Amino acid sequence: MAPELRRVTDQDLPEWSRALRTGFLRPPVVTKEEIELRTAAVATGRVQGVFDGARCVATFRSFDQRLTLPGGADIAANAVSNVTVSPTHRRRGLLSRMMAADLRAAEERGATAATLIAAEYPIYGRYGFGPVTWTTGWEVDVARTGLDRRYAGPADGARVDLVDPADVRVHGPGLHERLRATRHGVIDRIERWWLVNTGAMPTGIPWEEPYYVLHRSADGTVDGLLVYTAEDTWEGMNPQGVVTVLDLVAVTPGAERALWHHVLSIDLVAKVRTGHRAPDDLLPLLMPDPRAARVTHHSDFLWLRPLDVPTLLAARTYASSGSLVLGVTDPGGPADGRFLLEAGPDGARCVPTTRAADLVLGPGELGSLALGDESAARLAELGRVDEERAGAVALTDALFRTARRPWCPDLF
Structure with a gap:
């Protein structure tokens, strides 16, 4: 019999979870x-x-x-996650079946776009997704x-x-909601x-309990949050501690600068690892010697697939004024x-039209341009x-x- 695609029930969860672990190379226990x-996820009926x-x-x-767009408005997105196919069943069209069913349902619900974070780059372009944000990580030599x-x-x-x-x-x-209202690419928590x-x-x-730091402005308003872990490492009598930033949220430039300065000034710390940051983060240029920050990773991050083009494009603001007919080939x-x-x-x-297209592109390319x-x-x-x-x-x-x-700070 052909493999059966179906909605997962509570009774299916142990077997589904084992398959998820297998797909991500984790111990299948x-x-x-x-x-x-x-x-709780199964209760929403969105698990296949x-x-x-x-x-x-x-x-x-x-x-x-x-998902926040340029200008501060947000849209309803269908976030895709937990996608795996077991190694015994690759290349049989299983992902295509699951993706088609989910995107069809998302369109019927009125989602404006679908989003995901791709484990491997070549997979999702064929389903109309394109990378819409990128992420960069640095390791800072504090000295x-x-x-x-x-x-x-x-x-x-x-x-x-x-x-x-x-x-x-x-x-x-x-x-975080204040950040979301000002920075496009940020998703809700x-x-x-x-x-x-x-x-x-x-x-x-x-x-492992991390350290939590709040930044308060002069009037007492909380405008920044820093979360980090620390490794107590020594070489002989020389402290070589390593701090890893898990989260840094700031809604004012002053708060952002102060939180970076704080974490770069902690005693006994030799290295600071920044985690997922925007490629144009303030951090390197905050330091008198930007070369102290070495790029450790730079990669695509959030991907977007347009479902409702008029709503997607009408919801954002634009840098200048103009009229354009986009022909989307989907x-x-x-x-x-x-x-x-x-x-x-x-x-x-943005409305459908019969006018000739000025620019012709696929849904993945439109997704990449959208933010x-x-x-x-x-x-x-x-x-x-x-x-x-x-x-x-x-x-x-x-x-x-x-x-x-x-910038999208969150994995999902």
Whole structure:
């Protein structure tokens, strides 16, 4: 019998979880805590599995997400996660079946786009996804930064305080929502995220309590959060401690600078690892010697697949004013068609049209352009977009590109 694609029930969870672990090369032993954690996801009806007899051989899950666009508005996204196909069942079209069913359902629910973070680059372009944000990580040699090691905290009346997990659960959600309103590419963090990431909800993974730091402005407003772990390492009598930043959220440049300065001034620390940051993060240029920060990784991160092109393009703002007809080639898909975009700094209008296209591209290319990070000129030089009207590529870049690069701080 052909493998069966079906919605996963509570009874399927142990077998589905084992298949998930197998796909991600983790020991295929499922704990009671893991099953309990995944039960809530099953209740939403957004967990799929492919079963060959009693054995699950492919996994797929999606959930609701909010994604911020340039200008601060957000859209309803269908976030895709937990995608695996067991090595015994590769190249049989199982992922294509799961993806088609999920995207069809997402379109029917009214999602504007689908999002995911790709484990491997070549997989998702064929489903209409394109990379929309990138991430960079640095390792900082603290001794080389050139920062004043006598730093004793902000000098503008602000405060930097070590706090407890309970304080983070109080102040963190509102702070993150303020960030989301100002930085495109950021996704929402639901209550469960804060519980898991402050140790209040067990996950089956051993919990190591990090350090939590809040930055308060002179009037007492919380405008920054730093979370980090530290390794107590020595070489002889020389301290060689390593700090790893797990999260740094700041809604003012002053708070961001102060939190970086704080973490780079901790006694006994020789190296600071930044975690996932925007490629144009302030950090390197904050230091008198930017070469103290060595890039440890630079990669695509959040991917986006347009489902409702008019809503997606009308929801964001644009750097300049102009009119453009985009011809999206998505045979049999939800993004197929020609769309008239009338855009400007104060908003936009986007509607289907029968007018000739100025620029022709696929849904993945539109996804890559949607948050302003990719260059239409670069895509044209690669042969991935076609300019049907002279000047359309330049106009696309003038409209879509943004002053700061989009950033998604969270894996999902």
